Amino acid sequence: MLLSLLIIIPFFSGFISFFSFKFNKYISRYIALISLILTFLVFIKIWICVDFKIYQLDHYPHWNYELILPWIPRFGIEFHLAVDSFSIIMLFLTFFLGIIAILCSWNEIKKNQGFFYFNVMLVLTGVIGIFIACDLFLFFFFWEIILVPMYFLISLWGNNKKDKKNSIHAANKFFIYAQISGLIMLMSILLLVFSYYQKTHILTFNYNLLIFSSVNLYIQYLVMFGLFVAFIIKMPIVPFHGWLLNFHCESSYCGTVDIIGALLKIAPYAMLRYSMTIFPNTIQKFAPIAMVLGLFSIFYGALLAFSQTNIKRLIAYASISHMGLILVAIYSNSEIAFQGVVIQILSNSISTAALCIISGQIYKYFKTHNILEMGGFWSNIYWIPAFSLFFALANLGLPGTGNFIGEFLILFGIFKTYSIVSIFAVISILFSSIYSLYMIQRIYYGPVKKNCSTLFPNIKEILILIILVLSLIFLGLMPQKILNISQDTISSIYYFQKEFINSILKIRL
Amino acid sequence: MIINLKELTALFPLLILIASVVIVMLYIAYKRNHFIIFLLSIFGLIITLFSLCFLFSNVPIDVTSLFHITKYSILYISIILISSIATCIFSYRWLLNYPFNKEEFYLLLLLSTLGSICLTISSHMSSMFISIELMSLPIFGLIGYSNYVKYSLEASFKYLILSSISSAFLLLGIAWIYAISGNLSISYINHVLLFASSNEKLVLLFGILMVLVSFLFKLSLVPFHLWTSDIYQGTPSSILSFFSVSGKVALFSVLLNIFSYKSIINNEILYFIISLVSIFSILFGNLMAIFQSNIKRFFGYSSISHLGYLLIILLVLKNSYVFSLETTFIYLFNYLFINIAYFGVIHFFSNSSNDIDTISSYKGLFWSQPLLSSIFTIVLLSLAGIPMTLGFIGKFYILSIIIKHHLWLIGFIFIFGTILGIYGYFRLIINLYLKSSDKLLNSQIISNICISNLSKILILFSGIILLILGLYPNPLIYLIKLTE
Numbered sequence: 001m002l003l004s005l006l007i008i009i010p011f012f013s014g015f016i017s018f019f020s021f022k023f024n025k026y027i028s029r030y031i032a033l034i035s036l037i038l039t040f041l042v043f044i045k046i047w048i049c050v051d052f053k054i055y056q057l058d059h060y061p062h063w064n065y066e067l068i069l070p071w072i073p074r075f076g077i078e079f080h081l082a083v084d085s086f087s088i089i090m091l092f093l094t095f096f097l098g099i100i101a102i103l104c105s106w107n108e109i110k111k112n113q114g115f116f117y118f119n120v121m122l123v124l125t126g127v128i129g130i131f132i133a134c135d136l137f138l139f140f141f142f143w144e145i146i147l148v149p150m151y152f153l154i155s156l157w158g159n160n161k162k163d164k165k166n167s168i169h170a171a172n173k174f175f176i177y178a179q180i181s182g183l184i185m186l187m188s189i190l191l192l193v194f195s196y197y198q199k200t201h202i203l204t205f206n207y208n209l210l211i212f213s214s215v216n217l218y219i220q221y222l223v224m225f226g227l228f229v230a231f232i233i234k235m236p237i238v239p240f241h242g243w244l245l246n247f248h249c250e251s252s253y254c255g256t257v258d259i260i261g262a263l264l265k266i267a268p269y270a271m272l273r274y275s276m277t278i279f280p281n282t283i284q285k286f287a288p289i290a291m292v293l294g295l296f297s298i299f300y301g302a303l304l305a306f307s308q309t310n311i312k313r314l315i316a317y318a319s320i321s322h323m324g325l326i327l328v329a330i331y332s333n334s335e336i337a338f339q340g341v342v343i344q345i346l347s348n349s350i351s352t353a354a355l356c357i358i359s360g361q362i363y364k365y366f367k368t369h370n371i372l373e374m375g376g377f378w379s380n381i382y383w384i385p386a387f388s389l390f391f392a393l394a395n396l397g398l399p400g401t402g403n404f405i406g407e408f409l410i411l412f413g414i415f416k417t418y419s420i421v422s423i424f425a426v427i428s429i430l431f432s433s434i435y436s437l438y439m440i441q442r443i444y445y446g447p448v449k450k451n452c453s454t455l456f457p458n459i460k461e462i463l464i465l466i467i468l469v470l471s472l473i474f475l476g477l478m479p480q481k482i483l484n485i486s487q488d489t490i491s492s493i494y495y496f497q498k499e500f501i502n503s504i505l506k507i508r509l
Numbered sequence: 510m511i512i513n514l515k516e517l518t519a520l521f522p523l524l525i526l527i528a529s530v531v532i533v534m535l536y537i538a539y540k541r542n543h544f545i546i547f548l549l550s551i552f553g554l555i556i557t558l559f560s561l562c563f564l565f566s567n568v569p570i571d572v573t574s575l576f577h578i579t580k581y582s583i584l585y586i587s588i589i590l591i592s593s594i595a596t597c598i599f600s601y602r603w604l605l606n607y608p609f610n611k612e613e614f615y616l617l618l619l620l621s622t623l624g625s626i627c628l629t630i631s632s633h634m635s636s637m638f639i640s641i642e643l644m645s646l647p648i649f650g651l652i653g654y655s656n657y658v659k660y661s662l663e664a665s666f667k668y669l670i671l672s673s674i675s676s677a678f679l680l681l682g683i684a685w686i687y688a689i690s691g692n693l694s695i696s697y698i699n700h701v702l703l704f705a706s707s708n709e710k711l712v713l714l715f716g717i718l719m720v721l722v723s724f725l726f727k728l729s730l731v732p733f734h735l736w737t738s739d740i741y742q743g744t745p746s747s748i749l750s751f752f753s754v755s756g757k758v759a760l761f762s763v764l765l766n767i768f769s770y771k772s773i774i775n776n777e778i779l780y781f782i783i784s785l786v787s788i789f790s791i792l793f794g795n796l797m798a799i800f801q802s803n804i805k806r807f808f809g810y811s812s813i814s815h816l817g818y819l820l821i822i823l824l825v826l827k828n829s830y831v832f833s834l835e836t837t838f839i840y841l842f843n844y845l846f847i848n849i850a851y852f853g854v855i856h857f858f859s860n861s862s863n864d865i866d867t868i869s870s871y872k873g874l875f876w877s878q879p880l881l882s883s884i885f886t887i888v889l890l891s892l893a894g895i896p897m898t899l900g901f902i903g904k905f906y907i908l909s910i911i912i913k914h915h916l917w918l919i920g921f922i923f924i925f926g927t928i929l930g931i932y933g934y935f936r937l938i939i940n941l942y943l944k945s946s947d948k949l950l951n952s953q954i955i956s957n958i959c960i961s962n963l964s965k966i967l968i969l970f971s972g973i974i975l976l977i978l979g980l981y982p983n984p985l986i987y988l989i990k991l992t993e
Contacts, residue, residue, distance in 0.1 A: 072983060074990075140896075141896050144901075148890065156942055180928060194909070194912055
């Protein structure tokens with residue numbers, strides 16, 4: 001039952017903080033924070049009790065901890081939660097960033113706090129649910145649930161307080177993209193389920209059963225393609241990246257939404273977990289297309305980031321570029337690259353979140369996102385420039401930070417299987433260093449364009465940033481800790497794929 | 510014609526309803542008392558609803574050759590009855606300020622309910638025609654009941670004229686069918702269609718097509734939808750929830766009944782027409798809903814698209830009959846509660862002289878009425894088919910039908926239509942949460958009347974049902990399984 005608490009606590013605390021708003025104006029944020037910490041404790045309990053040993057598994061779906069309750073027996077849908085080591089890492093990231101998001105908006109959100117924290121908690125519930133769902137319907141359910149509160153967070157707490165039109169536009173764009181992704185995913189899941197039903201006469205959405213299905217090849221490709229499109233819309237990869245820019249631009253200045261956005265690293269998770277295992281033999285033929293798309297968005301993101309004048313847009317394009325690298329890694333068919341993806345997801349989320357917090361700070365003091373209006377901030381603000389320099393460098397993969405390890409593992413892994421792709425991807429680091437340094441140069445150095453007295457950012461923000469710096473350095477110096485945890489799941493996903501292909505080859509021979 | 514006891518029991522709900530109509534009529538003649546009449550009609554409807562329980566052991570049954578009652582028709586009848594009970598409750602407060610005779614309203618409502626119920630169970634062209642007329646004639650009166658309100662008389666007349674045209678089509682179709690078959694029972698038509706020569710078949714098909722045209726008109730599907738938005742705008746919101754549910758549920762159940770026969774279902778022309786109508790209804794309904802600024806017109810267009818989704822079920826009826834019936838019921842059940850809550854909320858802010866129906870006047874409702882607008886949000890989410898609401902379960906069912914039978918084109922249209930619709934629904938939702946500029950709505954709320962609390966409870970109840978059944982739809986599915 002511990003697993004269900006992970007969902008129940010944040011879900012109901014969202015409602016409680018919504019209603020408690022009536023009694024006391026400030027109580028809702030405490031409720032949100034306390035419930036998140038409580039959930040975190042439950043999570044720690046699961047982590048400690050269930051032993052995550054490193055051992056080689058001969059078959060893939062090995063869950064360390066499971067909860068199965070019947071939900072809609074008519075369709076064979078179960079309320080099936082399960083945790084393995086990969087989920088543990090992603091959950092840890094969720095709690096970490098979730099707590100930081102709440103701390104960030106602690107004093108900044110003054111209007112309608114109850115409703116705000118209600119939405120935040122609902123998003124967190126959905127994200128936690130996605131990481132522990134083991135039933136395709138349940139997964140889809142959580143995937144869709146986060147959209148509505150996200151929509152409210154963008155549209156109601158946008159950075160422009162007077163005119164909501166742009167925020168609503170951005171929210172609509174986000175929602176429509178997400179809905180397209182969701183509907184395509186639902187269709188492919190249903191197609192998979194019904195083809196499985198035709199073959200075995202078992203109507204089930206159970207992940208453990210469905211990954212061993214062998215429906216005919218045509219349907220396999222359709223389902224795989226559907227899932228691929230659904231996930232790359234949410235990642236986002238270039239042809240479908242339109243929503244992310246508006247999403248970042250219009251979201252609230254205190255950065256909550258961005259952090260939650262960074263926390264939406266559900267698409268790479270889902271890709272590793274679902275796309276790679278459901279039809280492993282179709283993946284190989286599809287890999288070149290995915291790689292081209294990935295490479296394209298690496299360069300597209302980096303080049304366009306270079307020409308942006310809005311900090312948030314710059315960050316958005318940078319994250320598109322990094323997502324491209326992750327996509328290439330996922331389709332690279334190499335275990336080391338898979339491991340790199342895990343580290344990259346963690347460190348990229350953290351560094352992106354940190355950059356968003358910093359841009360929020362700048363916006364708070366100078367009321368602008370436009371880089372051209374900035375300049376010489378190094379002498380105007382304490383602390384912030386140094387932090388942003390660190391995070392910008394981390395973002396481009398400076399050794400000693402987690403991003404470096406992630407990128408290194410990814411590139412190293414790809415080199416073994418697709419060496420040319422790897423060489424191209426290496427060039428992307430050059431581009432990312434250009435835009436990062438360019439950003440730092442134009443914001444913090446040069447002549448002072450805005451004259452104002454030197455500012456001292458408040459102590460809470462600095463503490464948050466210090467925590468983020470420490471965690472990035474931790475990832476950079478001791479990645480093995482994380483790799484050890486994720487090892488068994490990642491390698492069994494990898495070997496599951498391999499074995500599957502081998503078995504098919506054997507049948508053919 | 511001899512009716513035995515078993516058949517009489519099957520007609521029990523109808524008899525009770527007829528009795529309550531007679532009692533209400535007599536009481537009006539004896540003494541006009543709004544409250545008593547209200548209680549009588551509510552009581553009659555509730556008794557009818559409970560008397561449906563007696564039917565479960567008897568069905569399926571043919572009552573003479575005119576009616577055929579199945580377990581599914583019991584479910585549809587209960588939907589219609591719930592909708593009329595809700596309408597009674599909503600209308601009571603609305604009628605309190607009505608300056609003319611209030612009591613006939615309930616009479617018309619009961620008569621129209623009677624017509625819809627008869628239509629649901631009719632299996633004969635003649636009973637079908639009579640019940641359609643019985644259903645629509647009181648509705649003209651209901652739409653035009655507050656004839657001093659802007660658009661009301663216009664809507665009533667428009668519906669009167671167009672509806673009579675559609676009835677004419679229906680009669681024409683029935684005549685063509687009769688010319689060939691010589692019998693108007695639907696099962697017999699199926700029989701004739703199976704063995705008729707190709708010339709005769711053509712005539713018969715033309716007749717069926719004419720009947721279908723009339724049905725599509727009443728269901729307000731493209732291309733016979735043009736009346737919908739105007740009539741939705743002119744009708745008082747308390748009646749709209751009834752108008753929009755009962756007629757459509759009844760007609761759709763008859764349509765399901767007609768299309769359950771093999772030779773009709775297998776006909777390629779009909780299949781083609783139905784799929785075309787469905788595609789255009791989905792696209793057109795959702796597209797036009799985006800541009801509306803009137804909240805009632807908006808629902809009119811979105812109901813077009815929802816019936817378009819429902820029409821997909823007819824396409825697959827031959828392959829998975831039971832599953833499609835299940836889908837229909839869940840979708841209609843969802844539609845019922847959406848209607849009750851949607852028009853209930855609108856009704857809450859209106860008085861007898863006018864409805865507050867522009868979308869912009871609902872701006873910022875959340876900050877003054879959090880509960881009502883949360884319910885309204887749930888309703889809109891359910892319309893859009895977002896998870897955690899019953900609408901999603903309905904959408905899930907329809908999507909699984911589409912996937913199961915590989916209707917790719919319709920699947921594509923479905924996705925496209927849903928996305929368009931979502932844009933429209935979220936325009937409304939976000940409108941509720943923006944800061945309002947005027948305090949118009951707050952002054953409109955009269956919450957000191959106890960009946961108004963009753964309608965508030967009803968709105969709350971239907972909103973919660975949408976939410977709970979969306980999270981845990983098992984009770985509903987169990988209810989359907991119970992009937993099999």
